Amino acid sequence: MTASATTNISVTNTRTKPSRSMWQHTFHVITHDKLSCIALLVVIFYFVLALLTFMGVIAGNWGAEIGPAYSPPSAQYIFGTDIFGRSVFLKMIKGAETAVAIGLVTSIISLIIGTILGAVAGYFGGIVDEVIVWFYTTFSSIPFFMLLIAIAFIMGKGTTTVFISLGVTSWVGLCRIVRGEVMKHKDREYSQAASALGAGHYRKIFKHILPNISHVLIINFSQTFESAIKSEVILSYLGLGVQGRPSWGTMIDDSKLELARGVWWQLAAATLAMFLIVLAFNILGDALRDALDPKLKGK
Amino acid sequence: MTSTVEKVLEVKDLVVEFKTDRGTIKAVNGVNFDVFKGKTVGIVGESGSGKSVSALAIMGLIPNPPGRVASGQILFNGKSLVNMPAAEMRKIRGNKIAMIFQEPMTSLNPVFTIGNQIEEVIELHQPQLSKKEREAKVVDMLRLVGIPSPDKRVKEYPHQLSGGMRQRVMIAIALSCEPDILIADEPTTALDVTIQAQILELMKKLQKELGMGIILITHDLGVVAETCDTVAVMYCGQIVESADVKTLFNHPRHPYTKGLMDSIPSFDSTSGHTKERLQTIEGMVPSLFDLPAGCNFQDRCINVTEQCRGSLGEPILRDMSDEGAVHLAACFNPLKKFEGKGL
Amino acid sequence: MNMYSYIIRRLLYVIPVLLGVCFIIFIIFNVVAPDPAYVLLGRHATIEQINQLHRELGTDLPFWNQYLNTVKTAFTFDFGSSWSSKQQISEMIKAGAGPSLTLTVPLFIITFIVSISIALLVSFYRGGFIDKFVLLLSIAMMSISSLAYILFGQWFFAYKLGWFEIAGYEAGFPNFIPYTVLPVLLYLAFSWGPDTRFYRSMILDEVYQDYVRTARAKGVGELSIMFKHVLKNAMVPILTYGIIQIPMLFLGLLLAESFFGIPGLGNITIKALNTSDFPVIKAMTILSALAFIVFGVITDVLYTIVDPRMKLK
Numbered sequence: 001m002t003a004s005a006t007t008n009i010s011v012t013n014t015r016t017k018p019s020r021s022m023w024q025h026t027f028h029v030i031t032h033d034k035l036s037c038i039a040l041l042v043v044i045f046y047f048v049l050a051l052l053t054f055m056g057v058i059a060g061n062w063g064a065e066i067g068p069a070y071s072p073p074s075a076q077y078i079f080g081t082d083i084f085g086r087s088v089f090l091k092m093i094k095g096a097e098t099a100v101a102i103g104l105v106t107s108i109i110s111l112i113i114g115t116i117l118g119a120v121a122g123y124f125g126g127i128v129d130e131v132i133v134w135f136y137t138t139f140s141s142i143p144f145f146m147l148l149i150a151i152a153f154i155m156g157k158g159t160t161t162v163f164i165s166l167g168v169t170s171w172v173g174l175c176r177i178v179r180g181e182v183m184k185h186k187d188r189e190y191s192q193a194a195s196a197l198g199a200g201h202y203r204k205i206f207k208h209i210l211p212n213i214s215h216v217l218i219i220n221f222s223q224t225f226e227s228a229i230k231s232e233v234i235l236s237y238l239g240l241g242v243q244g245r246p247s248w249g250t251m252i253d254d255s256k257l258e259l260a261r262g263v264w265w266q267l268a269a270a271t272l273a274m275f276l277i278v279l280a281f282n283i284l285g286d287a288l289r290d291a292l293d294p295k296l297k298g299k
Numbered sequence: 300m301t302s303t304v305e306k307v308l309e310v311k312d313l314v315v316e317f318k319t320d321r322g323t324i325k326a327v328n329g330v331n332f333d334v335f336k337g338k339t340v341g342i343v344g345e346s347g348s349g350k351s352v353s354a355l356a357i358m359g360l361i362p363n364p365p366g367r368v369a370s371g372q373i374l375f376n377g378k379s380l381v382n383m384p385a386a387e388m389r390k391i392r393g394n395k396i397a398m399i400f401q402e403p404m405t406s407l408n409p410v411f412t413i414g415n416q417i418e419e420v421i422e423l424h425q426p427q428l429s430k431k432e433r434e435a436k437v438v439d440m441l442r443l444v445g446i447p448s449p450d451k452r453v454k455e456y457p458h459q460l461s462g463g464m465r466q467r468v469m470i471a472i473a474l475s476c477e478p479d480i481l482i483a484d485e486p487t488t489a490l491d492v493t494i495q496a497q498i499l500e501l502m503k504k505l506q507k508e509l510g511m512g513i514i515l516i517t518h519d520l521g522v523v524a525e526t527c528d529t530v531a532v533m534y535c536g537q538i539v540e541s542a543d544v545k546t547l548f549n550h551p552r553h554p555y556t557k558g559l560m561d562s563i564p565s566f567d568s569t570s571g572h573t574k575e576r577l578q579t580i581e582g583m584v585p586s587l588f589d590l591p592a593g594c595n596f597q598d599r600c601i602n603v604t605e606q607c608r609g610s611l612g613e614p615i616l617r618d619m620s621d622e623g624a625v626h627l628a629a630c631f632n633p634l635k636k637f638e639g640k641g642l
Numbered sequence: 643m644n645m646y647s648y649i650i651r652r653l654l655y656v657i658p659v660l661l662g663v664c665f666i667i668f669i670i671f672n673v674v675a676p677d678p679a680y681v682l683l684g685r686h687a688t689i690e691q692i693n694q695l696h697r698e699l700g701t702d703l704p705f706w707n708q709y710l711n712t713v714k715t716a717f718t719f720d721f722g723s724s725w726s727s728k729q730q731i732s733e734m735i736k737a738g739a740g741p742s743l744t745l746t747v748p749l750f751i752i753t754f755i756v757s758i759s760i761a762l763l764v765s766f767y768r769g770g771f772i773d774k775f776v777l778l779l780s781i782a783m784m785s786i787s788s789l790a791y792i793l794f795g796q797w798f799f800a801y802k803l804g805w806f807e808i809a810g811y812e813a814g815f816p817n818f819i820p821y822t823v824l825p826v827l828l829y830l831a832f833s834w835g836p837d838t839r840f841y842r843s844m845i846l847d848e849v850y851q852d853y854v855r856t857a858r859a860k861g862v863g864e865l866s867i868m869f870k871h872v873l874k875n876a877m878v879p880i881l882t883y884g885i886i887q888i889p890m891l892f893l894g895l896l897l898a899e900s901f902f903g904i905p906g907l908g909n910i911t912i913k914a915l916n917t918s919d920f921p922v923i924k925a926m927t928i929l930s931a932l933a934f935i936v937f938g939v940i941t942d943v944l945y946t947i948v949d950p951r952m953k954l955k
Contacts, residue, residue: 035778138662141938142931143889145896150667150927153915154675226785233787237897238915252789256901259797271790279785286781360858364769393861400859405852410874420860472860 022215022292029291036287042280050100053093062090062246070263080265082254091246092269098247099229099277102162106228107221109167110174115217117171118178119205123186132179140172148231152240159242162235166228174220181213215292219285226281229274248274307479307512308334308357308396313371315349315356315536318364324587326352326366328536331616332529334480334512341527341544342516343559345584349536350516354482357514358398359388376479394424397473401485403465407457413468414453417441417475424476440471445501463494467501474505481506482514487522499526520563524548532556535585535595538616542626552619552626552633554600555580594631602632645946652942656935660716663931668712671924673705681918682725716932721925726917731925734910741811742894742906744818749826749833750891754884757834761841765849766868777842780835788832792901795828809903825898840883844876851875878945885941889933893926 030036053059065085066077073080079088121132139147152165185191186209194208210217229248235241236249237256248270255267315327327349334340342350355361356368359380373380375396380388400406408416417437421428428436434453441449444467457465466486473481483502487495503526506513515527523530524544531541532555540553551557558580582599591597592609600607607614611631619633620626678699679692687695696702700711715721721731764773800808806824848854849872857867894908903909907926914922 134658134662138659138666141659141663141934142666142927143893143934146893146927146930147666149911149915150670150923153918153923154670156676230787233789234897237789238912240915248787249789252787252793256793259793260801264797267790267793271786271794274787274790275782275785279782282781282785358859360855389861389863391861392859398859400852400856402852406856408853408857408871408875411871419857419862423861469856472856 026288026291030284030287033287035283039280039283039287042276043284046096046277046280047100049093050097053097054101059090059093059097062086062094070258070261072263073265079269080263082266083258088251088266088269091251091266092248092273094246095248095251095270095273096277098242098245099232099274102166102232102242102247103225103228105163106166106170107224109163110171110224111217111221113168114171114174114220115178115210118175119182119210121175122179122182123201123205123209125183129179132175136172136175144169145234148235149238149240152235152238157240157243159244161240162232162242165235165240166231170224170227174217174224177216177220178213181216182209185209185212215288219288219292222281222285222288226278226285229278233274304338305336306333307336307376308514309372309374310353310357311372311374313353313356313373314369315352315361315366316369317366321588325369325536326587327356329371330531330533330536330538332531332538332541334514335528336479336512337506337510338528339506339513339515339526341523341530342514342533343518343520343523343530344533345518347584347587348533350533351484352536353533354398354484354514354516357480357482358392358396359383359385360392390424393420393473393478394476395478396480396482397476397478398482398484399466399469399473399486401488403462403469403489406469407465409457412454412456413441413460417453417468417472420472421475436475440475441468443474443505444468444471445497446471462490463497466490466494466498470498470501470505474509474511477509478511480512480514482516484516485518486515488517488519495522502526520548520559532559535587535590537595537629538627539596539630540626540628541616542620543624546620546624546626550626550634552628553596553630554602554632554634555596556628557634558599558601594629602630602634604632606631648946649943652939656939659935660932661713663935664713664716664928665709667924667927667931668709670927671920672701672708672712675920677701678725678920681920712928715925716928721928722921724914724919724922726914726919731922734922735907735925735929738894738905738907738910739892740813740906741818741904742899742908743891744815745822745825745895745898745904745906746891748822749829749895750887752826753830753833753837756830757837758841758880760834760838761845762868762873764838765842765845765872766864768846768849776838780838783832784835786832788829789897791828791832792825792897795824795831796901800824807902809901811902811904821902821904825895825902825904829895829898837883841876841880844879844883845872848872848875882941882945885937885944889930889937892933893930 030040049058063086066087067081067085069081069083069085071077071081071085077087077089079092082088082091117132117136121129142150148165148169151168152161155161155165182205186204190212191204191208194204232241232247233249233252236247236253241247241249241253251266251270255263255270258264258266310330310332313327313330314325316323317326330349330353332340332342342353344350352361352366357373357380361367368381371381375391380391383391407413411419414434414437417440418433421433421436425433437453438449441452446452446464446467452460457468460468469486481502486502487498490498499522502513505511513526515523517523527544529541529543530547531538532547532553533539534555540547540551540556547556548560551560562579580599585591585595585598593611594600594603594607594614597603597607614629614631616627616629618625619628677692678701679687679695682695683691693702700708703711719732721735723730724734727734760776764776767773796808800806807821809821811821812818845868853875854867854871857871862871892907894906894911896908896911898904899906899908900912910922911926913919914926
């Protein structure tokens with residue numbers, strides 16, 4: 001009884017409004033758990049790496065031939081070389097830029113579609129809601145991978161294909177949650193107070209309701225990011241992946257022909273690089289969910 | 300008064316601790332009380348006062364971790380329940396000591412029929428009965444707790460019953476092995492007022508028939524006045540006053556008890572009009588994480604003096620009676636005998 | 643709402659969803675997709691050849707007509723013939739379903755048993771070392787690409803150690819077993835994680851319910867609480883989660899089939915992608931969506947029957 005009294009305090013805080021204390025609470029939870037702390041640092045590290053690569057500060061010369069083809073890992077070639085004698089290590093770093101780009105663009109596309117449709121459905125209700133619900137039910141009736149493959153296939157290979165096919169296939173879950181949350185929040189006092197003050201629909205949705213469900217968006221963001229990086233590998237294998245620049249997916253795909261010759265380092269390097277960021281996102285996602293979504297606490 | 304009646308349960312200096320992120324707290328801190336055959340003990344207090352935790356400690360159901368019985372004794376018919384092996388304790392739970400809870404809506408398993416749920420407890424504790432005998436007993440129990448057409452109701456699921464009916468089913472489960480002690484944790488709080496009266500009436504009637512001792516946990520002094528023989532008032536994990544129900548209501552000695560009594564809406568039958576104003580106890584229950592030195596009630600007390608703030612240590616329970624019956628209160632400045640008005 | 647009217651409404655809702663699915667597929671394959679003539683006839687086709695092809699494929703018809711044809715295939719299963727092999731697609735699917743099922747059905751059953759056993763174990767020791775260890779292990783194993791599992795597994799266990807067949811397939815029980823063991827085990831390695839986590843959270847949802855406290859107060863043992871009281875309550879979401887995976891079984895394992903040379907539906911799909919075989923991909927998309935919709939309805943109907951609380955609502 002008494003033990004639960006303390007947790008109740010944080011529950012009431014998060015339920016009513018994501019006030020500063022909610023984010024403080026989240027920050028507190030993440031920084032006080034060693035594992036989530038490390039995960040956060042890993043994610044930040046990858047983002048910095050991607051930014052530096054993007055600006056050309058590092059790994060700009062990934063395409064250069066630095067040694068003989070298929071040199072195994074050594075002091076000279078940290079992760080060995082590929083078929084063209086390029087550094088696998090540099091490709092791995094350049095791949096981080098690709099991965100972060102894919103994660104960001106996919107998450108942003110799905111965030112925009114999912115939030116707008118979900119908010120509109122939940123807020124206006126009635127026929128608008130029914131149409132949107134029908135739309136996402138339909139969309140989610142086609143298995144994710146088949147839809148992804150079909151869209152990517154029709155668009156043809158390329159980086160844009162990866163962005164768009166992943167983006168338009170991953171908004172449904174978010175849309176469903178946002179719709180539910182908006183429905184819950186639209187009748188709350190602060191939102192009614194806003195309409196009493198004459199706030200328009202647009203203002204009410206974006207200024208009053210969405211900030212209150214931002215935690216849902218953030219949790220979803222980390223999930224979409226992580227699954228986009230994983231799906232890119234499949235697209236690369238199907239020959240629908242990123243072109244003209246290294247990605248972990250194409251590196252893993254390349255290794256299918258290399259393994260039989262004993263060349264394992266390209267697979268190892270790409271898998272390791274991907275494993276670390278996906279694992280970090282998974283751990284962080286769990287920590288965020290525990291901290292921000294009291295319903296799921298203790299799971 | 301106690302010499303003639305059999306003592307079934309003795310709680311001695313019970314301390315229950317909980318480990319939390321912010322440190323260890325004593326949810327129950329040195330509690331003593333006895334339960335006698337055929338008698339009802341009321342434990343009264345605000346939420347967080349440790350009354351439910353005491354009950355769970357008797358049942359051996361303190362979630363461990365984070366909680367544990369740190370010290371003290373719980374003697375059931377002279378046998379210690381603290382640190383009793385789990386298997387042995389299970390034979391007592393539901394059989395010799397049974398418990399009903401505050402939330403009849405959620406306390407029954409939604410996917411089993413009520414007949415099934417009563418049968419389970421009989422099957423566990425009376426394995427000698429055949430399937431037929433068990434089924435007959437289930438119907439008998441439902442009849443006993445006043446559920447109409449019990450032979451049909453056994454096949455129903457909890458969601459098909461009203462709150463009052465579900466609480467009756469809970470009582471049927473609790474009483475089907477004819478326990479020596481029934482612990483009722485706020486059994487009527489979640490129910491409508493008329494249903495409340497029915498359930499209390501039913502418990503009294505069954506107590507007469509089966510002769511069990513009842514521990515009634517409640518925050519409602521009105522319920523206590525109607526049903527209990529003795530009362531213990533708890534505050535911050537400690538008993539601050541205990542006496543037989545008449546003495547306590549006529550002459551409360553602890554300011555907290557009086558405060559609780561003044562906050563009950565009541566109807567004075569002699570003068571025919573309601574009492575003027577409801578009073579509340581000012582202030583908040585202190586956090587168990589930082590209890591004040593001295594008396595825990597000091598910041599809310601109307602009689603507080605300098606000595607309550609720690610110079611004399613914590614107040615301990617002392618006998619305040621000048622007649623025969625025992626009347627314990629933990630207060631440095633107890634109310635004068637006729638200061639507290641009766642109910 | 644009464645249970646029957648709910649079921650009927652649920653069944654009727656299939657119609658707009660099915661029409662919608664066909665519409666999306668029609669948009670993708672008939673509107674957005676490039677002209678099949680480029681794929682089939684190449685750069686140097688004459689106008690007559692192109693017109694002739696359009697007539698054969700029905701792509702010269704107005705859009706509404708093409709849409710109706712798409713809807714029709716969802717009911718007749720007449721998907722036409724493959725561009726690359728000229729075979730009837732419905733025949734190809736029939737031939738591919740068997741090998742796929744020999745992979746997916748054992749995988750489904752083994753994953754279910756393994757995941758639910760681990761979930762029960764860790765829920766029983768919730769908060770303890772085993773629980774934390776298993777949770778971390780499951781997240782770690784989920785974080786590795788499925789392609790990496792397959793590549794490494796095939797190379798290491800089949801090629802290097804020679805414990806399993808590298809690739810190939812033989813029809814008929816028990817001949818297929820040597821070929822399917824490794825892919826099944828490799829899929830298990832990355833599919834037990836999410837399943838276990840889901841089942842665990844469903845079970846823990848129930849563990850803290852009031853009725854569990856009542857069962858304890860009755861003197862019921864912890865094991866019996868877990869397996870009788872908790873599991874029966876958690877069974878509703880768990881079964882839902884299980885059933886909704888069944889349509890995926892018919893799709894086969896996309897990656898494993900092509901790597902291990904198993905002639906299943908996944909393999910057919912990948913081959914079609916490599917040869918730009920539009921009608922096969924379209925057929926697989928329609929088929930998988932149909933399976934999803936049908937099983938979605940079955941799940942919802944079972945739900946109302948299994949859970950006594952639903953009956954009166």
